[in-house]
Amino acid sequence: MSAPLFSEPGARWWPIVLAPAFALVGIVMDAVMGGGMPVPVWLVSGAVLAAVGALIIHAARTHTAVELTGSTLRLGTDDIAIADIVHVFPPAPKGRRRQDPREPWESARSLGGLSVVPRGRRGIGVQLRSGALRQAWARDDAALRAVLEPLVARRRPRKGATGVKGRGPQ
Template sequence: MTGPRAPEVLFSEQGASWLWVLAGPAAGVAMALIQYSGGYGIQWVVPVLFLVLVSGFLAIQVKAARIHTSVELTTESLRQGTELIRTEEIVRIYPEASGSETPKWQYARALGELTGVPRGRTGIGVRLTNDRTAQAWARKHHQLRAALTNLVEERIPPEPAQ
């Protein structure tokens, strides 16, 4: 007997990479080299302090980014940061913004707990049930748009062209 199956993941972004934390050891090595090139030898307090402070600060930033700017789309839900909506609530994907006029969906609230679309991400207009509009977002927005569009079109046939 097997337990309930996890829904298929259609799109996923982590939010940030832990590789950024390697800047801490790089800062420590840089400080040691600066001390050494100055002819005073290496006093280990300053390089170790730089290593700990830079690594610690960046670890906090990466952890926050992995919580608040991660994206996961499954057949059942869309998670943007810590906000989770059921895919059943998504009834339409708006076309990409083009031209000089800003589409109305770009003024809609961004999904997730942040006040807007996170930096480095691009918004995707989505129409939700109860006549609500919102912005999904991702770095690889074309891939998320394609996955969302396929998911919505499987449930709801596309609107006829007018």
């Protein structure tokens, strides 16, 4: 597997430490204020919150992670070969009004096993070899686009190429 040219993990693990930290703050505040909550209740609460947080973060890392290599774009649970992307559309114009028309790719289905672009991400219009319009996506869409466009352009067949190797004029 080649090294990633662009990568977004989807979520970070550091928020998991917040649950035990809140439990410790609760224990200290309870001791200072003379509350009656037993320490094991605080510890179990912190553990339960950490476990729920871990499930949420794992899901986000599975379904909203982005990784681009020289040959593959992984969005969520889908891997798309760069060779299957034939065109990357320019970004939608900024500052347009609600009533202004949208680009055709903006209403296209999202890549990555999700029907829509995940919250907090911005779509990048792409056309697949099949002719279908789809949306790739990332938090930093400009950075992904900056790496993806040259890869797609490099793999685009030249005009006049037959696509069949070893078959010259006969």
